[in-house]
Amino acid sequence: MLLHIVARGKIARSPEGELLGRYQKRLAWPFRITELPETGGRVPDPQTPCRTVLLDERGTDISSEKLTELLERWRDDGIRECRFVLGAADGHSDEERHGADLLLAFGKATWPHLLVRAMLAEQLYRATTIIAGHPYHRSG
Numbered sequence: 738m739l740l741h742i743v744a745r746g747k748i749a750r751s752p753e754g755e756l757l758g759r760y761q762k763r764l765a766w767p768f769r770i771t772e773l774p775e776t777g778g779r780v781p782d783p784q785t786p787c788r789t790v791l792l793d794e795r796g797t798d799i800s801s802e803k804l805t806e807l808l809e810r811w812r813d814d815g816i817r818e819c820r821f822v823l824g825a826a827d828g829h830s831d832e833e834r835h836g837a838d839l840l841l842a843f844g845k846a847t848w849p850h851l852l853v854r855a856m857l858a859e860q861l862y863r864a865t866t867i868i869a870g871h872p873y874h875r876s877g
Contacts, residue, residue, distance in 0.1 A: 738812040739767040740861050743780050744823040744854055747772050753851035760858035766865050770854070775825065785817035788838040792823050792853060796840030801874065805864040807839070821857055823850055 748754040761768055773780070788811050799807075811819060821841075824833070834840060843856055866873040 738808070738816055739769060739818040740764065740808075740865075741769045741771065741818055741820045742823070742854060742857060743771045743773065743820055744850065745773050745825045746775050746850060748851055748854060751851060753849075753855045756855040757858050760855070760862045763862050764858075764865060765869065766861075768858075768861070780820070780822060783818055783820070786815055787818040787820060788816050789836065790819065790821045790839045790841050791829050791833060791837040792821060792843070792857065793829055793834065793840045794842055794847065795834070796842035798842045798844050801860060801863050802867070804841075804860060805867045808861075808864050809868050821861075823853060823857075826850075 748757060757770075761770070771781070808819060822829070822833075822837075829837075843853065848856065863874050
């Protein structure tokens with residue numbers, strides 16, 4: 738299953754970009770990042786069965802294990818792509834929220850968008866290592 742981050746703005750050369758790149762290189766699953774302009778531009782329509790996860794401050798704060806379970810179930814159900822969409826500074830529209838399969842929050846704090854990309858890539862890497870039985874994730 739393709740793990741696809743769709744975000745507004747360019748990450749360019751930055752510490753956050755380097756961290757994102759580190760996890761991107763480690764991921765064994767197919768992975769893509771699509772950067773949209775700050776305003777305008779649209780998320781391309783999926784060409785295969787897809788799930789959409791919006792990163793949203795009103796979303797559910799779930800554990801790494803729960804995210805892993807969702808990704809594994811979607812993959813096993815034949816979903817070919819999972820999109821993680823980071824909105825603009827004003828967030829997502831009500832229509833976008835309504836159409837999403839999951840609203841995901843990284844806690845109650847507000848995080849910089851560039852940092853969220855790196856945090857998300859780490860969580861996707863963590864989830865795929867849990868599925869593979871790799872010792873990267875050492876919980877409980």
